[in-house]
Amino acid sequence: MRAEIISIGTEIMLGEIVDTNAAWLAAKLPELGIDLLWVSQVGDNPGRLQEVLARAFERSELTVCTGGLGPTEDDVTREAVAAVLGEPMRVDAVQEAQLRAWFTGRGRPFIERNLKQATLIPSARALPNPRGTAPGWWVEREGRVIVLMPGPPAEMTHMWEAEVDPELARRATSVLVSRTLKTNGLGEGLVDERLSPLLAGTNPSIGIYARRDGVHVRIAAKAPTREEAWRLIAPVEQAARALLSPAVWGEDNDTLPGGVARMLRDRGLTLALMESATGGALADAITSVAGASDYFRGSLVTYATQAKVDLGVAAETVYTHGVISRATAEAMARAARERLGADIGVAITGIAGADELEGQPPGTMHVALADATSVRYHGYAYYQGRDAAKRRAVTEALTLLRTYLVEATAGRE
Amino acid sequence: MRAEIISIGTEIMLGEIVDTNAAWLAAKLPELGIDLLWVSQVGDNPGRLQEVLARAFERSELTVCTGGLGPTEDDVTREAVAAVLGEPMRVDAVQEAQLRAWFTGRGRPFIERNLKQATLIPSARALPNPRGTAPGWWVEREGRVIVLMPGPPAEMTHMWEAEVDPELARRATSVLVSRTLKTNGLGEGLVDERLSPLLAGTNPSIGIYARRDGVHVRIAAKAPTREEAWRLIAPVEQAARALLSPAVWGEDNDTLPGGVARMLRDRGLTLALMESATGGALADAITSVAGASDYFRGSLVTYATQAKVDLGVAAETVYTHGVISRATAEAMARAARERLGADIGVAITGIAGADELEGQPPGTMHVALADATSVRYHGYAYYQGRDAAKRRAVTEALTLLRTYLVEATAGRE
Numbered sequence: 001m002r003a004e005i006i007s008i009g010t011e012i013m014l015g016e017i018v019d020t021n022a023a024w025l026a027a028k029l030p031e032l033g034i035d036l037l038w039v040s041q042v043g044d045n046p047g048r049l050q051e052v053l054a055r056a057f058e059r060s061e062l063t064v065c066t067g068g069l070g071p072t073e074d075d076v077t078r079e080a081v082a083a084v085l086g087e088p089m090r091v092d093a094v095q096e097a098q099l100r101a102w103f104t105g106r107g108r109p110f111i112e113r114n115l116k117q118a119t120l121i122p123s124a125r126a127l128p129n130p131r132g133t134a135p136g137w138w139v140e141r142e143g144r145v146i147v148l149m150p151g152p153p154a155e156m157t158h159m160w161e162a163e164v165d166p167e168l169a170r171r172a173t174s175v176l177v178s179r180t181l182k183t184n185g186l187g188e189g190l191v192d193e194r195l196s197p198l199l200a201g202t203n204p205s206i207g208i209y210a211r212r213d214g215v216h217v218r219i220a221a222k223a224p225t226r227e228e229a230w231r232l233i234a235p236v237e238q239a240a241r242a243l244l245s246p247a248v249w250g251e252d253n254d255t256l257p258g259g260v261a262r263m264l265r266d267r268g269l270t271l272a273l274m275e276s277a278t279g280g281a282l283a284d285a286i287t288s289v290a291g292a293s294d295y296f297r298g299s300l301v302t303y304a305t306q307a308k309v310d311l312g313v314a315a316e317t318v319y320t321h322g323v324i325s326r327a328t329a330e331a332m333a334r335a336a337r338e339r340l341g342a343d344i345g346v347a348i349t350g351i352a353g354a355d356e357l358e359g360q361p362p363g364t365m366h367v368a369l370a371d372a373t374s375v376r377y378h379g380y381a382y383y384q385g386r387d388a389a390k391r392r393a394v395t396e397a398l399t400l401l402r403t404y405l406v407e408a409t410a411g412r413e
Numbered sequence: 414m415r416a417e418i419i420s421i422g423t424e425i426m427l428g429e430i431v432d433t434n435a436a437w438l439a440a441k442l443p444e445l446g447i448d449l450l451w452v453s454q455v456g457d458n459p460g461r462l463q464e465v466l467a468r469a470f471e472r473s474e475l476t477v478c479t480g481g482l483g484p485t486e487d488d489v490t491r492e493a494v495a496a497v498l499g500e501p502m503r504v505d506a507v508q509e510a511q512l513r514a515w516f517t518g519r520g521r522p523f524i525e526r527n528l529k530q531a532t533l534i535p536s537a538r539a540l541p542n543p544r545g546t547a548p549g550w551w552v553e554r555e556g557r558v559i560v561l562m563p564g565p566p567a568e569m570t571h572m573w574e575a576e577v578d579p580e581l582a583r584r585a586t587s588v589l590v591s592r593t594l595k596t597n598g599l600g601e602g603l604v605d606e607r608l609s610p611l612l613a614g615t616n617p618s619i620g621i622y623a624r625r626d627g628v629h630v631r632i633a634a635k636a637p638t639r640e641e642a643w644r645l646i647a648p649v650e651q652a653a654r655a656l657l658s659p660a661v662w663g664e665d666n667d668t669l670p671g672g673v674a675r676m677l678r679d680r681g682l683t684l685a686l687m688e689s690a691t692g693g694a695l696a697d698a699i700t701s702v703a704g705a706s707d708y709f710r711g712s713l714v715t716y717a718t719q720a721k722v723d724l725g726v727a728a729e730t731v732y733t734h735g736v737i738s739r740a741t742a743e744a745m746a747r748a749a750r751e752r753l754g755a756d757i758g759v760a761i762t763g764i765a766g767a768d769e770l771e772g773q774p775p776g777t778m779h780v781a782l783a784d785a786t787s788v789r790y791h792g793y794a795y796y797q798g799r800d801a802a803k804r805r806a807v808t809e810a811l812t813l814l815r816t817y818l819v820e821a822t823a824g825r826e
Contacts, residue, residue: 011622013449015440016631018433022454027428036426037461041435041452048450072605072621073612106795111602131797152623154797273714279700280693283714287692290766290799292716299714301686301696307711307753340720353703386703 001034001171004060006052008067008077009151010043021066021156028165033174033222034062044068049080053146057084061144062168067151069134071114077148078119081139087121095119095126095135102133127163131155136163169226176222177229179237182254183247184214184399191215194243204236213256213395217244246406256398257285263405264295264344271401272342273299274332276308276323277350277365281390282397297340308332312339322358324349329366330375337370344404345370348397352389365393369404376404414447414584417473419465421480421490422564423456434479434569441578446587446635447475457481462493466559470497474557475581480564482547484527490561491532494552500534508532508539508548515546540576544568549576589635590642592650595667596660597627597812604628607656617649626669626808630657662815669811670698676818677708677757684814685755686712687724687745689736690763690778694803695810710753721745725752735771737762742779743788750783757817758783761810765802778806782817789817 005026007019022039029036038060042052049068056063068077082089095118103110117134120126127136127147132155137148147164149156169175183191188210192199195217199206204221219236223229241248249259264271275282283299286292302308305323309315312335313328321327329349337345350365351357357364363383369376378400383389418439420432435452442449451473455465462481469476481490495502508531516523530547533539540549540560545568550561560577562569596604601623605612608630612619617634630653634645654661663672677684688695696712699705715721718736722728725748726741734740742762750758763778764770770777776796782789791813796802 010620012436013439013452014443014620014631015436015438016622018431018436020431023425023428023431025428026426030427036428037456039426039454043450045450070623071602074620108600111606113606114602154801158798275693276711278697279705279709280688280696280712280714281700283693283716284691284697284803287694287714287716287765287803288800292692296692296716298689298716298720299693299712301693301700301712301714303696303700303706303709303711304753310752310754340717340723352700387701390697390700 001061002059003029003034003036003062003064004038004056005036005040006056006063006065007039007041007151008044008049008065009041010045010074012041012067013043021151021153024153024157025064025066025160028160030176031178032165032168032172033176034168034172044074044076046076046080046083049076050084053080053084057144057146063144063146064149064164065147066149066156069117069136069148069150071111071117071133073113075116078116078137081124081137081146081148082121085121085123085139085141087123089119089121091115091118092120092126098135099133127159129155129159131158138163138167174222174224175226175229176220177226177233178218178220179233180252181217181219181237181240181244181248182211182214182250182259183217183244184249184256184402186215186244186247188215191217191244195240197243198236198239201236204233206236206240214249249402255288256395256402257289260286260398260402260405261289261292261295263402265291267405269344269405270295270297270342271344271346272297272336272340274308274311274313274336274345274347275299275301276303276332276348277352278348278390278393278397279303279352282346282348282394285394285398297342300336300339302332308335311335324351324358324360324364324366326366326368326377326379329368330370330377333368333370333375343371344401346397346401348393350389350393352386352393354383354386363389365389365396367393367397367400369400371404371408374408376400414474415472416442416447416449416475416477417451417469418449418453419469419476419478420452420454420564421457421462421478422454423458423487425454425480426456434564434566437566437570438477438479438573441573443589443591443633445578445581446585446589447581457487457489459489459493459496462489463497466493466497470557470559476557476559477562477577478560479562479569482530482549482561482563484524484530484546488529491529491550494537494550494559494561495534498534498536498552498554500536502532502534504528504531505533505539511548512546540572542568542572544571551576551580587635587637588639588642589633590639590646591631591633592646593665594630594632594650594653594657594661595624595627595663596630596657597662597808599628599657599660601628604630604657608653610656611649611652614649617646619649619653625804627660627662659819662812669808669815670702673699673811673815673818674702674705674708676815678704680818682757682818683708683710683755684757684759685710685749685753687721687726687749687758687760688712688714689716689721689745689761690765691761691803691806691810692716692765695759695761695807698807698811710755713749713752715745721748724748737764737771737773737777737779739779739781739790739792742781743783743790746781746783746788756784757814759810759814761806763802763806765799765806767796767799776802778802778809780806780810780813782813784817784821787821789813
């Protein structure tokens with residue numbers, strides 16, 4: 001199946017936003033055995049949009065559009081599709097009722113101009129959008145499909161997974177399925193070496209990629225059905241896990257916080273944090289996982305030095321060794337678990353800013369972990385800007401925590 | 414001048430990389446008075462690439478291409494341009510000498526296949542690439558310009574700024590200047606309605622965009638000089654501010670945390686937080702601003718209910734009114750400022766998860782602010798997923814804080 005992606009929005013043409021929708025969709029199509037041949041972006045301009053759509057309808061069996069479904073005058077994607085297909089737009093009673101209900105449910109006034117979001121053409125059926133006001137369109141005519149989805153990624157990705165992907169999967173003649181194993185602590189070369197017995201195969205194929213959170217191993221298989229593809233992947237995945245264990249911390253969409261979350265839950269352990277340089281970013285990462293309240297007590301973001309002392313770090317430690325020090329980091333980790341009543345305390349103190357502090361360079365980070373009987377420490381200095389320094393410290397702290405959970409609590413499951 | 418961008422590379426079509434080059438270039442063109450009408454991505458496929466290039470050469474005065482200039486067989490951008498223009502490629506002696514010198518200088522063997530990077534066509538001159546082996550092409554024929562640049566962003570951006578931008582600036586006959594007004598609390602439709610008296614104009618033009626931190630209104634004017642462009646913008650900006658006031662919280666590159674930071678510093682006030690549902694995300698946002706330690710004391714991320722009580726929220730309040738309640742949010746705000754010794758306390762309690770809690774729907778958020786004498790509250794329920802719920806709560810809390818700083822402390826500067 002030949003596919004085309006069209007991203008619509010003047011803000012894309014002005015470079016105000018990066019079109020991440022096209023790349024996200026491009027990565028989804030191979031799984032459905034669909035070949036993406038064309039991608040284009042166009043502004044909210046009726047003439048140019050109609051020209052792009054007409055060419056797409058002529059050359060592509062599947063055209064996936066995002067953007068231009070809003071209520072404002074400059075959102076013209078529906079109008080352009082109707083014009084290209086020469087079909088009349090009319091307000092659909094069901095859509096209108098749902099739209100009015102959406103506004104009523106949120107106590108917002110319903111503006112008449114929102115009605116355009118309830119329109120359909122004869123060849124189109126509506127795709128529900130539980131995350132916003134603009135339903136999508138599934139347009140099918142002359143054996144060709146045009147899909148319209150909203151531009152906001154949260155709405156688009158949900159609509160794709162709930163409505164579009166299942167429908168395309170039903171029509172797919174071959175599918176590509178993949179399983180990604182995420183590892184930490186092994187270099188790209190070492191992973192390649194360990195997996196060498198498996199690298200000869202072509203279906204499944206194995207790809208090894210270095211990523212910010214470690215080395216990813218992608219096992220991909222092509223087959224007529226998902227079931228058959230998974231049957232090809234299973235033995236290879238099993239072998240790869242055996243060769244890489246215990247470095248595998250997650251799979252597919254797992255994140256480092258997610259992997260740590262699973263281990264904390266499995267082991268029935270609770271976690272507390274004390275952060276300064278990361279300013280809450282570590283707690284933000286931990287609480288990005290659903291159900292974090294089962295094991296996460298909280299974080300004491302002690303940005304001011306006095307706050308560290310008030311919350312359990314001995315003033316003597318801070319003033320003898322400095323705020324940016326291993327001793328303070330370890331005291332913070334102990335204080336966090338004691339003050340918040342957790343099994344494990346993790347702490348970060350360091351320099352996220354661009355200036356030297358206490359004679360230490362920007363990007364200096366002291367990361368510590370404490371349980372009832374032991375303390376672990378990891379220190380480093382690496383600076384690529386304020387935000388990068390915070391993000392990196394979060395990854396390093398999560399890695400320290402994960403390593404502790406693997407090593408110190410092995411067999412506690 | 415009508416311009417078009419073409420990003421070339423099969424890895425883009427597979428979704429393996431996001432095409433950030435197109436967005437980066439798109440943002441540069443308006444300042445040169447160049448209208449970007451078309452953007453497309455295409456794989457390293459000679460047939461499709463020639464088709465896209467031929468259409469671009471026909472409809473666009475300027476076509477900017479990135480990618481496909483490497484030494485390997487699947488890099489075919491030069492060949493495609495030569496084919497479309499019907500011009501012969503030949504190795505250029507100067508380019509070959511420079512290319513060989515590049516390899517010699519790095520002690521690398523020169524492979525014959527690299528010679529294709531030293532080729533030119535009669536209508537092309539080479540654009541130096543000090544950051545890589547592939548020079549760009551400036552192709553000019555029949556009053557039309559085609560620019561070829563390498564795909565790696567570090568090489569492309571340097572070539573653009575050193576070679577392409579100056580040449581285009583010399584030819585520019587007009588400039589585009591824009592002012593963005595950032596609003597909060599009004600929906601996209603409502604902003605559109607309020608601004609309708611201004612939307613008819615085309616210069617300045619007005620664009621309305623829904624963003625995470627509210628609705629942005631972009632007023633853009635084109636004129637021979639920046640001064641004239643600003644003269645066109647001034648009255649429209651004034652009118653827009655009047656129609657939207659008091660929803661406008663910032664302009665251009667202002668961020669909510671940045672605006673709040675400026676006001677806190679101006680007024681000599683300090684801030685402390687107590688967060689649960691946002692799990693540290695609010696503190697993370699506050700500490701994204703350099704120098705936050707001047708006014709930010711810290712955040713008590715009391716994810717566990719017991720942690721709230723341990724850190725100063727009366728157990729009676731929590732158990733009488735519930736953890737997810739206005740009363741608890743207000744008690745948290747007071748506890749934050751008292752426990753961390755700040756002038757202002759801001760607190761968030763709510764539901765970031767997908768499940769109902771205490772009979773309240775997902776996305777329910779109670780946001781409170783306390784100073785020495787007063788308390789402010791903002792509550793709402795809106796759910797688009799866990800991450801979106803946290804981000805939105807951060808924005809709402811920053812907005813509550815900003816409104817307080819504007820109203821309650823007016824004239825304190």
